[in-house]
Amino acid sequence: MIFAHAITMIDTELSYATDEALTVRSKLDFGNNEHMRALSNEIGGWIGSDYDTAGVAERLGADVMLMRDYINPDTFQPVILLVLQSNNRSSFHPPIVCYPALGYTIEEEGTVEIPVQNMSWVEGPWFGAVQHLYPNVTVTAKKLIVTTQSGGKVTDRRVVLYFYVKKSPFTSDTTTMVRVSALAAPEGSYDGILNLTTTFMAYTVPCMFELRQDEDPVILILMATNIGKLMVGLMLLLPLLVMFYPRIRNLKSRRE
Incomplete structure (x- = not known):
């Protein structure tokens, strides 16, 4: 399938641009269900299996939704990848709102740096064939630790990492979220699961995006x-x- 790479931004906030925002090109058409399902079922040693999301997507008012379990045979700990797009921001529920609505308590909120190795970027919109190595890149993701309790004890604890994919402000109101989550032990350290989700997201980002050259002039961005x-x-x-x-x-x- 041929897809013209669109200029987008990865950011941790939906309503404004942060200092950590990163300009990229999309490898996937996030507005196309078929294209999203074509995302590889094998990412960095993890093997994926899809959820049936038709009913959930309709209830959420999502235009495109991909939800997939990925399991690494070395750990057997599943991580859940969710990609959600909506053309109506009023129907879009970010995790910081969605989890409390589902009965979870946000125990911790912050950001985490995702070290993405061996990413390449295309030199510019008019020179698409030239590839360069961009060896040391970090992508900032929002981090939530959420829990549910019963009888005063934690019964469910999850590590949630996510970021938004925002189009150029000259195009549309379309919003896309990429989220990775996994269950953690109810008590004790969650560092192992945080490392697991961070590693998986580091493998996932290059499957979806190419980096842009920092020096690209504004006119090239506009011309895209x-x-x-x-x-x-x-x-x-x-x-x-x-x-x-x-x-x-x-x-x-x-x-x-």
Whole structure:
């Protein structure tokens, strides 16, 4: 399937851009269910199996939803990958809202750095064939530790990592979330599960994105979208209009 790589941003917040936001190109069409299901079932030694999400997606008002268990034979500890896209932000429920609504308590909130090794980036929108090594990259994800209790004891504890994929502000209101979660022991350290989910997300990111070169000029970013091209055209026309307007006005005055 041919997909024109779209310029997007990975960020930890939905409503504004943070200092950790990273500009990337999407390898996948997050707005296409078929394309999302084509995401590999084998990622970094983990083997995946899909959930049937048709009913859940309808209840959530999601346009596209992929939910998949991945199990590493070395650990037998499953991690759950969720990719959710909605064209209506009002129907989008971020984890910080969704988990409490499901009866969970947020015990801890923060961010975690995902070390992504051997990622490559395409040099620019007009030079798509050239590949370079980008050896040391970190992606920032939001981290939640959520629990449920019964009889005063923790019965369920989960480590949740997620980030948002946001399109250029010149395009649409579409919102995409990528979330990885796993069960942790009710008591004691959750570091092992945090390392597991971090490692899995580090393998997953290169399957979905390519990094952009930091030095890409703004005009190249604009030229990657139709609306951006229109804006560039208007910016180029504006100086000409300013330059020739007095002549056009004088010519019109002479004719009158």
